[in-house]
Amino acid sequence: MSVESLTLTLVILTFAIYLYIGWRSKVKDTSNFFVAGKDIPAAANGAAIAADWMSAASFISMAGLISFLGYDGTIYLMGWTGGYVLLALLLAPYLRKFGRYTVPDFIGDRYYSNGARAVAAVATLFISLTYVAGQMRGVGIVFSRYLQVDIVVGVLIGMAIVAFFAVLGGMKGITWTQVVQYSILIVAFLIPAIAISFKLTGNPVPQLALTFSDIARELSILQVELGLKEYVAPFTDMSGLNVFAVTLALMIGTAGLPHVIIRFYTVKNVRAARWSAGWALLFIALLYTTAPAIGVFAKYNLINSFNDQSIEQVREEAWVTKWEETGLLTLEDKNGDGVLAFSSDAAANEVTIDPDIIVLSTPEVAELAPIVIALVAAGGLAAALSTASGLLLAMSSAVSHDIYYRIYRPNASEEQRLKIGRIMIFLAVIVAGYFGVNPPGFVGEVVAFAFGLAAASLFPAILLGIFDRRMNREGAIWGISIGLAFTVIMILLMRSPQVFGTETPVIESFFGINAQGIGVVGALLNFIISFIVSRRTAAPPEEIQQMVEDIRVPKVMDKTG
């Protein structure tokens, strides 16, 4: 069987599994629809969180991105895992004890304000929407790259699949498909990683091979010889201050992302919420500790296969011509000596590698069977679809539960609420698909937006709501508003060329902190203003203070005494 037909078979097979699970877990009430009946085992929820969290970008692009950033790639590695420690220790157990459906639920109830609820709902919508556009695009790209299908057709197929299991099964359908999707994506990621690790170092465990072999140092030396940066040295692309700010912003932002937080409502109890955070981090860490190893191995291997090699000879390798055709790899003998050379000088450099190649080409470079290449395609699709479905549910619940039911029509019946939930998730699929087909010009830039907004608005408000009993409505609303406004304005000013089409950014940075890291300053502002305003206004009502006491313990202590 050719790679294409193998890929097609595997993709159809995995899609059939997703559809089957969606059909089996169709739901009839809002509790199942929004929070999977609060009955998901901790480990399964961990796997679902991991699939929810790891997108097409984590799967396809991250290892490549790290291999080009070198040491500074740590912003993604630590930023996107460190947030789970914050979730596990500071948010997840208490939100589960609170036990409703959404993030705006908590903010609205805790701050006894529908205004706060509406702001949180709009923030949830915006954060999820910016995120989901990229996911649908990812589905289209995987289709076009592996099956030579038009990107638009790929997006449409992806939309149809997600719509089916999300509309029918809500959170329940999404959760169980995510568990399967996690299994597929992690196997697809690890097999090529283990193979290339074994091939280059003789050690099959990529994490151990990275630490105990000399290959990272050799890559460093090789890069310096070629005039590229020293791989293992810190702060070669970014200032130390920016690495610090971006890492912290991604950590806090991760802990404030609504589609991740709502997953903690789906487990049985507080204990399961704590454990599922651990499981989630374990499943995520499997990929996130492997990615930097692949980054080093694949780059070392690529440099050695091209540098000082004759261009004719290199092109005899089938995978080289294949990736050249896609435009992700460019070989050009600029000085006409028939030999390829890397150079830090763009005019003399003869090999250009797109970061995505690091993961995509590894199975071929490591000479693995075609079935593994097919598996990587199925894994990329699983990663994109699982993240998209989680985001769609977050968007649907913000509109149908928070805005429609909690604010607009508190008397709505169970059937009406479920119906609106289904309609909203369907609409969300259409919107996401639209942006997948017509991506806004600044898709890459809006990711900074999603994390910045989550860090500056939702995270501080939830944290203070749990740990500061005295925090009141006025403090929260002022804190969120100013944190949000500051972050939005700063990102718009720094990204003005992409957003408004100005020639240069209105401002380069805020005291040296760039757009990706600005959420930290927004969060800090939120904390300070919340604190000051709350201490100068009336304390929250007695029953709210009692509620705070209640969510702090898994079970209220025996009342009979």
Next chain:
Amino acid sequence: MKETQQDLSYKQKEYWKKNTRLIRILLVIWALVSLVAAIILAKPLSEIQFFGVPLAFWFAQQGSIIIFLILTFYYAIRMDKLDKEYDVQEVILTEESSSKDKGVST
């Protein structure tokens, strides 16, 4: 009756105090292995070799994540013990959600 209620709120406060103390300690470690070891002290720790890689690089791309993982599971285990000590474990969740779920799955 009044006395037992005061005892209760005292016990609850004590539980919360022990919990927040544990959180503080774990968050200090969290910051030390990530923000401090891999970023603030990146330059000096790059001089120290840790097997095949500089120590700072190891913290930045492997160590911090592994320690995050240990911290999260350690917290879950310790809190299980604390819940038991203060008798606040949940046996089952609220009847509302468990009864709703019956007969819906599969």
